[in-house]
Amino acid sequence: EAAVTQSPRSKVAVTGGKVTLSCHQTNNHDYMYWYRQDTGHGLRLIHYSYVADSTEKGDIPDGYKASRPSQENFSLILELASLSQTAVYFCASSESQISNERLFFGHGTKLSVL
Amino acid sequence: GDKVKQSPSALSLQEGTNSALRCNFSIAATTVQWFLQNPRGSLMNLFYLVPGTKENGRLKSAFDSKESYSTLHIRDAQLEDSGTYFCAAEADSNYQLIWGSGTKLIIKP
Numbered sequence: 001e002a003a004v005t006q007s008p009r010s011k012v013a014v015t016g017g018k019v020t021l022s023c024h025q026t027n028n029h030d031y032m033y034w035y036r037q038d039t040g041h042g043l044r045l046i047h048y049s050y051v052a053d054s055t056e057k058g059d060i061p062d063g064y065k066a067s068r069p070s071q072e073n074f075s076l077i078l079e080l081a082s083l084s085q086t087a088v089y090f091c092a093s094s095e096s097q098i099s100n101e102r103l104f105f106g107h108g109t110k111l112s113v114l
Numbered sequence: 115g116d117k118v119k120q121s122p123s124a125l126s127l128q129e130g131t132n133s134a135l136r137c138n139f140s141i142a143a144t145t146v147q148w149f150l151q152n153p154r155g156s157l158m159n160l161f162y163l164v165p166g167t168k169e170n171g172r173l174k175s176a177f178d179s180k181e182s183y184s185t186l187h188i189r190d191a192q193l194e195d196s197g198t199y200f201c202a203a204e205a206d207s208n209y210q211l212i213w214g215s216g217t218k219l220i221i222k223p
Contacts, residue, residue: 043149043159103151103200105213 003027003055006091006106013113019078023091023111029085030105032074033058036087037108043090048075081113117141118203125219127191135199135217139182146177146184151198151216160186160199167181172187188219196221 003026013019025032031050033042035058045058047066055066063085065077074093078085091106119138127133137146148160161168163177163184170193175182184201201214 103198103213103216105202107212 004091004104004106005091006089006109007109008109011112012108013111014029014079015081015083016114018079019077019085019111019113020094021078021091021111022070022078023073023074023087023106025091025093025104026072027093027095027104028069028071029095031096032068033092033094033103034064034074034076034112036060036085037090046076051061067085077103081111083113086111086113105107116215117161117212118201118214120201120217122205122217123218124218125213127219129191129193129221129223131191133188133191133219135186135188135201135219137184137201137203137214139184140205141205141212142186143177143179143182143205145204147174147202147204149200150177150195151200153190166169177210179204191221192221193221193223195219 049068
């Protein structure tokens with residue numbers, strides 16, 4: 001079973017501070033994704049990556065950067081955290097293109113920006 | 115084994131027919147969410163359920179926490195219903211979700 005591990009599990013950040021969310025997968029998948037979920041809403045795609053050292057913008061990339069230093073690791077970076085970025089963030093991976101392959105999700109990171 | 119098990123893993127239907135998707139839980143789920151994933155990867159939330167049922171247009175979902183399952187019924191399937199449906203359960207009243215493996219639904223004209 002593929003494992004996608006997110007850290008931290010939860011975080012409280014101050015407005016204007018830098019936040020880094022980390023994701024690690026052990027299934028040798030090429031594709032990795034970052035989503036955010038706001039209360040009562042579905043997930044929205046922030047950034048994704050299909051190869052190390054390259055990232056792509058998703059539906060809502062503004063205010064976020066992503067980094068894929070290796071196949072296993074994919075980070076989401078908030079350079080200047082804002083109140084509106086309070087949400088739960090999910091990382092996911094898949095073997096190949098998302099429409100054809102099962103997604104494996106992490107358990108989520110709850111971010112509160114104060 | 116899977117804590118959230120979805121069935122079937124894939125389903126192909128003729129337009130206009132009905133279908134039922136199911137999630138079985140081996141955890142004490144407190145809430146369940148159903149999502150539809152589009153080909154670009156975005157997930158749309160369909161239902162957020164505490165034990166009980168909800169209906170929205172041609173979709174109806176039920177969550178029975180005592181029997182540890184949830185269902186999603188699609189009535190009069192349309193081509194735009196194609197995609198992958200995920201259920202995700204929340205346990206122990208925390209925010210973290212445990213995801214099912216998804217049901218890939220193809221609607222044929």
